[in-house]
Amino acid sequence: MSEDSSWHEAPTQGQPVVPQSRKVVVVLENASLEAARLHPYRQESKMQLLNCDEHQSILKRLGRDIADARPDIVHQCLLTLLDSPLNKSGHLEVYIHTAKGVVIRINPACRIPRTIKRFSGLMVQLLERGSISGDVEGNTKLLEIVPPPVSLYLPKNAKRIALSWNAPQVRLYKYFKDLPEGQPVVVSVGAMAKGPDTFADEYTDEKIGISSFALSASVACGKDSYMLNPTKQKPIPTLVDEVDEDELRQIIYVLPTDPRTNRVMLTSSLKGEDEDWVLAKCEAESHENQDADVHRETYEQVGVRGQIVGLVGSFYECSKKGKPKSHIKVYELQIDELIKKWPGRKKRDRRWFTLEEVLNIVSEKPYLVQSFQMTTLVNELR
16 A cells, blocks of 8 residues: 555545645544443343443453543544544544554544444444445445554654653644645544553654643644644634733633533523523633633523632634734633522523533534533543
8 A cells, every 4th residue: 555545545525635735644542442242141242332431340340440441532532633624624634543453544524423322333333344334335434444553554754743741842833834844744642541652652753742731632633633734714712922911802711510410501692592502701801810700700691609610721812814813711610509590590591511512512612622621520530
């Protein structure tokens, strides 16, 4: 197989590939995708994808750590990558390298199921059949198990990097800008709950850090796919360096969470007749001392009081020319009290949502997805 064969054969979701643009390959390493029978001695027992929430007894019987069964990490990474402008414009390839050594090639046209339950069922079918086709004839492989090692499918002249929290931190924009024009890039991301950063030592040239914080794999994928996007897309909130905060709009989002039930309280929007569930949001007058704004808006819009856990997301929204025009901050507030009669009750409803439901609701806004990954609810499940 030539180094570019899979790149040119894969569908590009209706968008032409820019001839001189950079090719990007993301490898999700040490992925927790393993199927097993719940009752190995029963012939009718079906294969299921092991996960730490539903199969703790099986993992205990097998002498396995529950952290070894985290398919949700791969699921979140795939949603982030395949929904990115980088992929939709035809510039991205994604491979999964499981902890068991299985290599999976993802067609850029593949649409990953939004729920973890359906994703698990799809992965079981893939592990049993070897491929998932997009047509009756089986000519288009959306998901395919290919022979290892994964290095066989990587461009030979590519810059190969692995992301690591312990590695020297770099500014992604400058780092990628300094690479030779058109040089392919291979980014290896650890898709596991924990473990050393040696997962890609066999084929990578360098390890880099992209944040002073320990980011989730999904957030890391989001940052890389945005920085490597060569097409002119509508700007989304991103990180920039020096700006004058006094000249920017200060926009605040609040995530009201309940750590006892692992749920999030959302409010309905005021637009139209159909309810659209959103986060409490306001525009602050100053970039300093915004705690009062957080408490006021959650009380007036959602009818809750609580303690601010901290800032879980900070982004700059830029104009088409790249100039920052607003500063978006996302705060987590742990709920202590529900107010029966709150100021906005006649215009808004409120409702509890699970972690999975909220991720689906905010999936169109990558900066909210990234912020949600940094909340205490998600971190406690890791």
